Amino acid sequence: MGYNNIKFAEDALFLVTGGAGFIGSNLCEALLNMGYQVRCLDNLSTGRQEHVDLFSSNANYTFIKGDITDLSTCMEACKDVDYVLHQAAWGSVPRSIEMPLYYEEVNIRGTLHMMEAARQNHVKKFIYASSSSVYGDHPVLPKTEGQEGNLLSPYALTKRADEEYAKLYFKLYNLDTYGLRYFNVFGRRQDPNGAYAAVIPKFLKLLLNDERPTIHGDGRQSRDFTYIENVIEANLKACKAPHEAAGQAYNIAFGGREYLIDLYYQMCEILGKKIDPVFGPKRTGDIKHSNADISKAKRLLGYHPEYDFERGLKEAVDWYRKNL
Numbered sequence: 001m002g003y004n005n006i007k008f009a010e011d012a013l014f015l016v017t018g019g020a021g022f023i024g025s026n027l028c029e030a031l032l033n034m035g036y037q038v039r040c041l042d043n044l045s046t047g048r049q050e051h052v053d054l055f056s057s058n059a060n061y062t063f064i065k066g067d068i069t070d071l072s073t074c075m076e077a078c079k080d081v082d083y084v085l086h087q088a089a090w091g092s093v094p095r096s097i098e099m100p101l102y103y104e105e106v107n108i109r110g111t112l113h114m115m116e117a118a119r120q121n122h123v124k125k126f127i128y129a130s131s132s133s134v135y136g137d138h139p140v141l142p143k144t145e146g147q148e149g150n151l152l153s154p155y156a157l158t159k160r161a162d163e164e165y166a167k168l169y170f171k172l173y174n175l176d177t178y179g180l181r182y183f184n185v186f187g188r189r190q191d192p193n194g195a196y197a198a199v200i201p202k203f204l205k206l207l208l209n210d211e212r213p214t215i216h217g218d219g220r221q222s223r224d225f226t227y228i229e230n231v232i233e234a235n236l237k238a239c240k241a242p243h244e245a246a247g248q249a250y251n252i253a254f255g256g257r258e259y260l261i262d263l264y265y266q267m268c269e270i271l272g273k274k275i276d277p278v279f280g281p282k283r284t285g286d287i288k289h290s291n292a293d294i295s296k297a298k299r300l301l302g303y304h305p306e307y308d309f310e311r312g313l314k315e316a317v318d319w320y321r322k323n324l
């Protein structure tokens, strides 16, 4: 269980792209706490300088301010690297519908640059962030690898394209690639601000300020909310996964399902607030229900998530209480 007893070579070097963002900064922190060397590559577009400053006094941490759309930056960043944890991308389904060209450039071309740089620098493992959005409109629950429907957004298309390239890089060039299809990740340092913020930090911030959050639709949509600690575990387990498990994508979630309206009232209860939400129009590109079958990741990566939704939510609420 967990990841603290996973061991790498003492001098192992990890490259975390998007390391100034939510998931990336948590990966940097976990690896530094375990005593490994971490190089972070980020252009600080949606990531934050303060997530770099957190670690800048640690001798095992280096930061490259650079863009994955530039191949030479990716080549430089991959030098002498053992493991790449590629998180850099633009997130948000609705934003991708507004600016598809930009998503194609960063999420597809940028990821291809990273794979190419990893291949040319002979990295051991290339782990990358995919997304539950690749399931598109496939109605069956739980979502199972191999049963994908029609895509509903440019964002989802970029992640599916990344998976196809990763499959090819494994087949053609023997690069060990592992795609992690994250399902609604939440936890410390996730950005609560802006129109494209994820629902948990956004609602927590509003509730802490005694403001009324807007729920898009009727609140009866459901998600497999996944605490950040489980995502860290998945990344580290993928670094240790066998060659035979490469060239594939894996659901990374807890394997539960929460209705948005229930999540809302749980947050109110933990915070001791009595505030009713506002109900707004449904968002285009959103799916109604999402819940992951995580048996493939359990079987092939040895992924056994420790944090169920309630435990994760309590930790997240504690963090936002202290840090907002």
Ligand SMILES: NC(=O)c1ccc[n+]([C@@H]2O[C@H](COP(=O)([O-])OP(=O)(O)OC[C@H]3O[C@@H](n4cnc5c(N)ncnc54)[C@H](O)[C@@H]3O)[C@@H](O)[C@H]2O)c1
Binding pocket: 017, 018, 019, 020, 021, 022, 023, 024, 041, 042, 043, 044, 045, 046, 047, 048, 066, 067, 068, 069, 086, 087, 088, 089, 090, 091, 106, 110, 129, 130, 131, 132, 181, 182, 183, 184, 185, 186, 198
């Ligand atoms: N948070 C979730 O629930 C979730 C769900 C599914 C998939 N994902 C994927 O996980 C990854 C991390 O997401 P996150 O929630 O931490 O988002 P985030 O926005 O907090 O982090 C992304 C990071 O990538 C950086 N970045 C963006 N474009 C870049 C570029 N061209 N060059 C270098 N750096 C760049 C940003 O500055 C940011 O620090 C992304 O690939 C995202 O698509 C996240």
